[in-house]
Amino acid sequence: AQSVTQLGSHVSVSEGALVLLRCNYSSSVPPYLFWYVQYPNQGLQLLLKYTSAATLVKGINGFEAEFKKSETSFHLTKPSAHMSDAAEYFCAVSDNAGNMLTFGGGTRLMVKP
């Protein structure tokens, strides 16, 4: 069985500061890993995904994530937060069939001016 743990249900940063959202997973097989973003009153949209190619994955809006097998982590980062980054972020893992996602509990990112 797979699981995803997102450390910190709420993260607050100042505009221009580094964003770090943590995700740890457990999987008995090499996983596919995803980060999704949800803006208020909207559905989820894909930020980036890891598919066993490069361990550093670049996504939209300046976000990137690094797959670290030894740490079973897939943390999301952005060098400089923008007010428009305020949203809820979900990490997800899929099985090796690739189409069943298990989501973490989500992290709400708040950006202070």
Added chain:
Amino acid sequence: IAGITQAPTSQILAAGRRMTLRCTQDMRHNAMYWYRQDLGLGLRLIHYSNTAGTTGKGEVPDGYSVSRANTDDFPLTLASAVPSQTSVYFCASSLGGPPDTQYFGPGTRLTVL
């Protein structure tokens, strides 16, 4: 291109009533999914369909049923709603096959009183 549409946007429902949430996609995706989103729990899979004519149970299927008569539509039915089914429901679709990006609809906010 609309992507995925869901109806209704929101609904207040008396306990014991029957309710069908509608989901339609125009991307000709093979796979479709229903999730519920509850605070702190992320998204949990209710039911899925890998292709028209087939369905499967997810993590939290009790009290819900689905059908997949064609590629585009994937309705979710609550036969007799209970207050614990108060949630935001998201439909998603994907091409199918690893690694698979799921595309989400805007959601239906359901309140069962």
